Amino acid sequence: MIYELSNLVTKTLITTLRDEKTQAIAFRHTIAELTKQLVYEASKELPIKQKTITTWQGQNSFDCLDEENIIVVTVLRAGMPMLDSVVELLPNCIAGFLAMKRDETTHESVLYYDRLPDCTDKTIILVDPMVATGGSMCDAIELIKSRNPSKIITLNIIGSPEGLKVVESSHTDVNIYISQVDERLNDDKYIIPGLGDAGDRSYNTPE
Numbered sequence: 001m002i003y004e005l006s007n008l009v010t011k012t013l014i015t016t017l018r019d020e021k022t023q024a025i026a027f028r029h030t031i032a033e034l035t036k037q038l039v040y041e042a043s044k045e046l047p048i049k050q051k052t053i054t055t056w057q058g059q060n061s062f063d064c065l066d067e068e069n070i071i072v073v074t075v076l077r078a079g080m081p082m083l084d085s086v087v088e089l090l091p092n093c094i095a096g097f098l099a100m101k102r103d104e105t106t107h108e109s110v111l112y113y114d115r116l117p118d119c120t121d122k123t124i125i126l127v128d129p130m131v132a133t134g135g136s137m138c139d140a141i142e143l144i145k146s147r148n149p150s151k152i153i154t155l156n157i158i159g160s161p162e163g164l165k166v167v168e169s170s171h172t173d174v175n176i177y178i179s180q181v182d183e184r185l186n187d188d189k190y191i192i193p194g195l196g197d198a199g200d201r202s203y204n205t206p207e
């Protein structure tokens with residue numbers, strides 16, 4: 001299932017990302033804010049546990065997220081500000097890293113680094129701002145699935161209808177939480193209207 005955030009706060013932040021005047025530091029900050037919204041929306045999918053604490057009225061137990069059984073996996077580079085945002089909200093969750101780069105001729109993703117922790121029986125939050133052709137998401141999901149997690153959800157900022165359809169139909173068991181579904185892909189497989197290259201925009205990399 002695809003869950004798109006449709007509120008006006010989200011749309012305002014997306015407009016900030018699209019603005020070419022938005023500098024790298026503000027770009028990353030905006031990605032981080034959008035990521036927090038996505039975590040709130042997706043939190044119903046995350047494992048919970050009872051935590052016993054001492055309150056002003058003595059011992060009591062309360063619901064809280066079972067952070068030790070949650071792994072946030074980022075896809076470098078553009079996913080880094082999303083990972084930073086999740087680990088700020090869930091400081092005891094575990095982080096995993098995949099590095100992928102789209103070949104800009106074939107448009108296929110190439111994995112060049114894998115530092116996933118043991119995923120067995122864990123809930124995986126996979127974060128990457130852009131779903132263009134969907135190739136990177138599908139490759140990342142397939143790799144994570146081979147490590148036996150209990151569940152995978154994805155958090156994404158902007159996606160194309162074409163790419164999202166590919167991910168959704170290939171992985172019907174993976175729910176996708178996304179800030180904005182855009183119009184289409186162009187011939188170079190960039191999202192339109194999109195925001196350009198999210199990794200370059202985040203880190204001031206010249207084109």
Ligand code: PRP
Nearest residue numbers: 076077078101102132133134135136199
């Ligand atoms: C971007 C983005 C995704 C991928 C999406 O990364 O962060 O990982 O493109 O494209 P796809 O859906 O067609 O696979 P990119 O390859 O540009 O690497 P970067 O993060 O290092 O800029």
Ligand code: URA
Nearest residue numbers: 132190191196197198
């Ligand atoms: N990667 C990006 O960063 N942006 C796009 O529009 C497509 C792939």
